[in-house]
Amino acid sequence: MGFLTNLINGVSLGSVYAIIALGYTMVYGIAKMLNFAHGDVIMVGGYICFVCMNNLGLPVAVAILLSIVGCTCLGMVVERAAYKPLREAPSLAVLITAIGVSYFLQNSALLIWGADPKVFKSVVDLPSLKFFEGQLVVGPINIVTALTCVLIMVSLTLFTSRTKMGKAMRACSEDKGAAQLMGINVNTTISMVFAIGSGLAAIAGVLLCSTYPTLMPTTGSLPGIKAFTAAVIGGIGSIPGAALGGVLLGIIEIFAKAYIGTQLADAIVFGVLIVMLLIRPAGLLGKEIHEKV
Amino acid sequence: MGKLKNLNAATRSNLITYGMVIVLFVVMQSLAAAKAISSSTAGLLVPITAYICLAISLNLVVGISGELSLGHAGFMSVGAFTGVIVASMLAEAIPVGWARLLVSMLVGGVFAGLAGFLVGVPVMRLHGDYLAIVTLAFGEIIKNLLNNLYAGFDGSGLHLSMTNAQALGMDGGKIVINGPQGAVGITKLSNFAMGFLLVLFTLFVVLNLVNSRTGRAIMAVRDNRIAAESVGINTTKYRLIAFVVSAALAGMAGALYAQNFSSIVPKKFDFNTSILILVFVVLGGMGNIRGGIIAAIVLTILPEKLRFIGDFRMLMYAIVLIAVMLVTNNRTIQSKIADLRERLRRRGDDQAALAVDAEGGVVDE
Numbered sequence: 001m002g003f004l005t006n007l008i009n010g011v012s013l014g015s016v017y018a019i020i021a022l023g024y025t026m027v028y029g030i031a032k033m034l035n036f037a038h039g040d041v042i043m044v045g046g047y048i049c050f051v052c053m054n055n056l057g058l059p060v061a062v063a064i065l066l067s068i069v070g071c072t073c074l075g076m077v078v079e080r081a082a083y084k085p086l087r088e089a090p091s092l093a094v095l096i097t098a099i100g101v102s103y104f105l106q107n108s109a110l111l112i113w114g115a116d117p118k119v120f121k122s123v124v125d126l127p128s129l130k131f132f133e134g135q136l137v138v139g140p141i142n143i144v145t146a147l148t149c150v151l152i153m154v155s156l157t158l159f160t161s162r163t164k165m166g167k168a169m170r171a172c173s174e175d176k177g178a179a180q181l182m183g184i185n186v187n188t189t190i191s192m193v194f195a196i197g198s199g200l201a202a203i204a205g206v207l208l209c210s211t212y213p214t215l216m217p218t219t220g221s222l223p224g225i226k227a228f229t230a231a232v233i234g235g236i237g238s239i240p241g242a243a244l245g246g247v248l249l250g251i252i253e254i255f256a257k258a259y260i261g262t263q264l265a266d267a268i269v270f271g272v273l274i275v276m277l278l279i280r281p282a283g284l285l286g287k288e289i290h291e292k293v
Numbered sequence: 294m295g296k297l298k299n300l301n302a303a304t305r306s307n308l309i310t311y312g313m314v315i316v317l318f319v320v321m322q323s324l325a326a327a328k329a330i331s332s333s334t335a336g337l338l339v340p341i342t343a344y345i346c347l348a349i350s351l352n353l354v355v356g357i358s359g360e361l362s363l364g365h366a367g368f369m370s371v372g373a374f375t376g377v378i379v380a381s382m383l384a385e386a387i388p389v390g391w392a393r394l395l396v397s398m399l400v401g402g403v404f405a406g407l408a409g410f411l412v413g414v415p416v417m418r419l420h421g422d423y424l425a426i427v428t429l430a431f432g433e434i435i436k437n438l439l440n441n442l443y444a445g446f447d448g449s450g451l452h453l454s455m456t457n458a459q460a461l462g463m464d465g466g467k468i469v470i471n472g473p474q475g476a477v478g479i480t481k482l483s484n485f486a487m488g489f490l491l492v493l494f495t496l497f498v499v500l501n502l503v504n505s506r507t508g509r510a511i512m513a514v515r516d517n518r519i520a521a522e523s524v525g526i527n528t529t530k531y532r533l534i535a536f537v538v539s540a541a542l543a544g545m546a547g548a549l550y551a552q553n554f555s556s557i558v559p560k561k562f563d564f565n566t567s568i569l570i571l572v573f574v575v576l577g578g579m580g581n582i583r584g585g586i587i588a589a590i591v592l593t594i595l596p597e598k599l600r601f602i603g604d605f606r607m608l609m610y611a612i613v614l615i616a617v618m619l620v621t622n623n624r625t626i627q628s629k630i631a632d633l634r635e636r637l638r639r640r641g642d643d644q645a646a647l648a649v650d651a652e653g654g655v656v657d658e
Contacts, residue, residue, distance in 0.1 A: 034422040082615055089622035091421050092361050096575055099568060100614035107608040221564075225433075228426060263473075267437035270430035277427060278415050 004136055006258045007251065012142035012211060014250020015149035019204040020227035021234065021242035022156060023197030029173040029237035030193045033091065036098035037078060038201055039224015040105035045071045045202030046209040046219060047113055050120055060123050068202045075198025076191055083194075084187070102221070109217040117216045120209035145207045152200065153243045160239065169193055173237065222266075226253070229273045235286020244284060307500045310583050314496065317590075318489045325485065333597060341593045342488025343550035346495040348573035348585040350542035353499050355571065356580030357508065358535035359515030361425040364412070364432025365543055365570050370439055370562035371408045372401035372544025373551035377476040380552060381469050382446055384480070394482040398491065398548040405544020406537050408435070413536040417529050420518075432567055439559035444470040475558035476551065483553040491549055492586075495542050499582065502538060511535050572610065576617055 020042060027035045048070045052063035082101050086094045126140035160166035168189045171179040180186050208223060209215050226249060234245025252272055256265040276283070321338060324330050347369060354362045380397040387393040412431045416424055443454040447466025454460040458468055470476050502508045510531045513521040522528050551557045573592060577584030599606045620626055 028422075034426065082619070085619055085623040085625070088624065089618075092355075092359070092579075093618050093622040095361060095422060095425060096571070097615055097618040099571075100611050100618065103568070104608065104611035104615065107604065107611055111604050111608065225426075225429065229430065232423070232426065261441075263441050264437060267434045270434050273430050274415060274427060277419060277423065281419065281423070 002258070006254050008138055008142055010251035010254035011247060012139075012145045012250070013254060014230075014247035015145045016204050016208045016211070016246075017223065017227045017230045017250050018149050018243040018246025019152055019200050019207070020223060021231040021246045022152065022239060023200045023204075024228050025231040025234070025236055025238065025242040026156075026169070026193050027197050028231065030169060031083065031190055033083065033094045034098060034228070035083075035194075035197075036095065036224075037101035037105055038197065039220040039222070039227070040102050040109075041071050041075060041198050041201040041220070042205035042208065042224060043109060043215070043217060043220030044074060044105060045205030046120065046215050047109060047118075048202070049123070049206045050118055050209070050215055053121065053123075060125075064123060064203070064206055067206060068199045071202035071205075072195045072199040075194040075201070079191055079194040084190075106217045106221070113217070115217065117214040120213040120215045122210040122213065123206055124210060139211075141207070141210045145211065148203065148207065149243065149246075152203070153239065156196075156239055165189070165192060226269060229269065231283075233273060233276045233283055235283025237287075238283070238285045241283055241285035303504050306583075307504070310496060310500070310586070311493070313583065314489070314492055314586065318485075322485060322489075334594065337593055337597060338485040339483045339488050339553040340550060341590055342485065342492050343546045343553075344570070344573065344589040344593055345492050345586050346546035346549070347543055347570045348577065348589040349492075349495045349499050349582055350539040350546065351570050352574050352577075352580065352582055352585045353502070353535050353539040353542075355574050356578075356585075357499075357503055357515065358511050358532055360420070360532065360536075361422075361571075362428040362536070362539075363425050363564070363567050363571070364428035364430075364435070365539075366562040366564070366566035367412075367432035367435035368405045368409055368540040368543040369547035369550070369566070370435060370559060372398075372405040372547030373557060373562070374439060374442070374444075374470060374476060374559075375404040375544070376401035376548025377479055377551050377557075378444055378446075378451070378469050380480065380482060380548075381467065381478075382451065390480075390482050391484075391487060394487055394549070394552060397482075397552065398545045401548030402541045402545035405547065406541030408544075409537040409540020410533070413533045413540070417533050417536065429564065429567075432562075432564060436559050436563055439470075439475075439562075440473050442470055442559075443468070443472050473558065473560075475556060475561075477556045479552055479555055479557065481552060481555065483549050488549055491545060495546070496582070498538065498542065502535075507531065507534060572614060575614065 020038065023041075024035065024038055027033065027038065045067045049063045049067040052058045052066050053060065058066070078101055082097050083094065086097060122141055124140045124144050128140060129138045129143070130136070131138065158166075160170055168179065168184045169192070171182065171184055172186055172189045176186050179189075204223075204227075205220065209219070227246065230245035230249040231242045232245070233249060234241030234243070249269060249272070253265055253269050256268040260268065321330075325335050325338065347365065351362065351365045354360055354365075376397040379400045380393050383393050383396060387396060412428070416427050416431070419427055438455075441455050443456070443458050443461055445452050445458075445461050445463050445466055445468035447463050452461040452463055452466075458471055461468070468477075503512075510521070510526050511534065513524075513526060514528045514531050518528055547562075569592075573589040574585050576592070577586070577588035596606050599609075602609075620630070
């Protein structure tokens with residue numbers, strides 16, 4: 001049963017990674033930038049939800065909604081203030097700016113909420129499911145996380161393939177200049193992608209903190225980096241790839257923790273990324289792009 | 294002075310850099326000798342020299358080679374821990390402190406360079422953001438591995454283990470590195486003078502490399518990889534040279550840094566330390582060695598002086614980092630600054646003209 005329990009935990013953690021990775025992959029696909037601050041948006045989402053539930057006593061649904069709205073606005077503001085002025089700048093400059101934004105969010109959270117970890121109460125208040133005469137216990141949050149992930153992935157796929165905005169996003173990620181000539185407002189589209197990505201980060205934050213209930217200003221940074229790893233493994237720019245990479249990485253991490261050692265789990269996760277990049281730099285479901293002179 | 298003018302621009306610039314470092318050392322050393330600086334600042338002298346070396350060496354990768362490395366602290370830690378092991382093993386063989394430090398720094402540098410080579414071979418197949426994220430991953434892997442490293446030595450030699458201290462199977466002896474607790478009971482060998490010498494050495498290596506055929510090839514790859522490749526430059530080789538040299542120098546600085554404290558944990562060399570070094574390089578100006586040195590000094594002393602604003606100082610760091618990037622890379626802001634400068638200059642001219650007019654008036658009378 002230990003194997004099954006680990007598998008379920010792995011899928012659950014992987015689903016959180018997948019949701020974060022979706023945000024990463026969309027932003028990377030369209031803005032061609034590594035949004036380092038994405039992980040910290042997760043943390044902000046967690047804190048907003050925490051404050052709404054514990055300090056303001058709002059119902060869970062409202063708290064989650066407010067957290068999504070808050071992060072969506074945050075994502076758009078960050079994009080407008082820090083990334084938009086650097087649209088033409090070299091990628092190194094943009095990346096360093098993103099690291100700056102990440103530091104900014106972490107230290108703002110440190111000033112507002114303090115360094116001591118907050119205990120996050122799970123947003124799903126249901127009894128655990130028991131199988132095989134109680135040998136296999138499945139937490140309700142695990143099921144909710146996995147279902148949310150599937151739901152988000154399906155709706156995002158439909159959104160990008162069916163709606164006008166979604167098509168505009170794909171067009172912008174292919175060729176911004178040509179998209180602009182076709183009458184697509186590139187700036188609005190990029191802004192929209194940041195909004196969606198950050199909204200997803202808020203959901204991921206709530207789910208992550210419900211599963212692992214400690215909330216600190218640095219809560220988001222490592223999951224953020226791992227989710228990016230997942231996005232790269234799945235093939236950056238690909239929505240099913242991000243989901244696949246996320247779930248795979250979650251499973252690998254939980255199994256490494258269970259069978260090899262907690263201390264080395266992170267090393268193994270990053271090792272997988274390196275092996276992946278060496279064998280298939282474009283990722284599992286990514287397209288290979290050849291450089292043109 | 295005539296001779297100085299005949300030198301080419303690069304040599305003159307290098308001499309200015311060496312001169313700046315030497316003057317700074319003499320000033321700080323005499324201030325410290327006269328007890329004119331507080332003990333907290335005096336305690337920062339060795340870390341500052343280590344950070345200067347790290348900034349110079351990272352500049353080689355970020356500024357000269359144009360690749361973003363986010364795992365520099367990883368190489369620093371390899372050098373630090375090898376250095377500590379070597380120094381404690383040689384405690385009897387080399388009783389002279391500075392000689393032991395020198396040997397430990399050299400071995401630390403060699404091992405860090407080796408780590409840089411092992412990391413560099415796969416990493417150099419990538420570019421840009423991918424390279425950045427993989428160096429970050431390697432930095433985390435190195436930290437994780439060192440967190441699990443146990444080392445000690447007894448009569449029969451060095452024992453290493455990745456499980457726990459018992460697994461070392463030691464017969465008495467001394468445990469040097471104890472997993473997550475890091476290196477304990479380090480003899481404090483580092484001092485300001487040795488730090489200064491390491492800065493000079495690092496400067497010597499990097500400046501000579503930059504002004505050599507190899508350095509020009511590295512910069513050509515940075516400026517246009519495809520063009521460089523088309524004139525027969527082996528791009529991977531030259532990027533790898535920059536990466537390995539940078540890692541080795543970081544390892545030497547790490548050995549110096551670690552032996553300034555009585556104990557040091559692997560967690561000290563995490564992602565945040567890598568970013569700290571990157572901030573020195575970025576704020577000093579990417580590719581500008583002198584700027585990096587100044588940034589490393591100012592940004593190490595400033596946080597100590599700004600203790601009273603507490604947690605706000607890290608926030609300031611973040612804001613300054615973003616602001617510098619926006620100011621140096623946004624065309625609109627840059628043209629506004631140019632406008633402003635032009636207007637100020639014109640106003641200066643106007644005032645000068647007015648002054649001339651006024652004088653003229655006096656003459657007319």
